[in-house]
Amino acid sequence: MKINLKNFGFLEVLVSLSAVFVIGMLIWTVSTRPAVEARANLVKDNHNKVVNLxxxxxxNCGNNDEGKSTIWGDPCNGEWxxxxxxxxxxxxxNIENPFSEDTTVRTDPDPRIKAEGKAGQSVEMGVIFVMSSNFLPDPGSEWIVGTCFKSPCVAAGNNELTSIYR
Incomplete structure (x- = not known):
């Protein structure tokens, strides 16, 4: 097989390099995907642990019995x-953040913004944000727990937001 390099111009070089780049990116994506998914699944599991707790x-507090308290010490029938x-x-x-050595669970006034990265806010991937306002004892009180586990956080499916009602 004979290759005629005489007619191999700039456009042919550009197309060849583009093909090599695309193949390289596909190989890189395939080789790193399991690690990315493992980290995302760990963050999702951490989020679920917090919500389940x-x-x-x-x-456990049920009907807000007098004298009964939560495992962290707040009264069941009071503000948490x-x-x-x-x-x-x-x-x-024992929750670990696979993206950072920083604190894993924090409070924030609006976990939605922290989990989705709206309005130019920086996003801390893997950190689970619990609403910083106290959880009121009134029926229907809402607490929000949110986290980002994949970049970009604002994209659908890359963050987890859960509303918890009392």
């Missing part, structure tokens, strides 16, 4: 302090 406490809940989670659930 809070939901379990809501169920966000900082106490987050402190308990960070000390006892």
């Amino acid at each position: 809070i939901n379990d406490e809501i169920n 302090v966000a900082e106490k809940v987050v402190s308990y989670i960070n000390k006892n659930l």
Whole structure:
């Protein structure tokens, strides 16, 4: 097979390099995808642990019995302090952030913004944000837990937001 390099011009070089680049990117994506999915799944599991812990406490407190308290020390029939809940989670659930050595669970006034990265806000992937306002004892009170597990966070399916009701 004879290759005629005489007619191999700039356009042919550009097309060849583009093909090599595309093939290289496909190989890179295939080789790194399992690690990216493993980290995303770990963050999703961490998020579910936090949501399940809070939901379990809501169920354990049941009908807001007097004298009964949560595992982090707030009275069942009273206001639950966000900082106490987050402190308990960070000390006892052994949650790790695969993206950073930084704190894994934090409070924030609006976890939606932190999880989705709206309005130019920086996003901390893998950090689970619990609404910083205290969880009121009134029926229908809402708490939001959010996290981002894949970039870009604002894209559908790359973040997790859960509303918890009392």
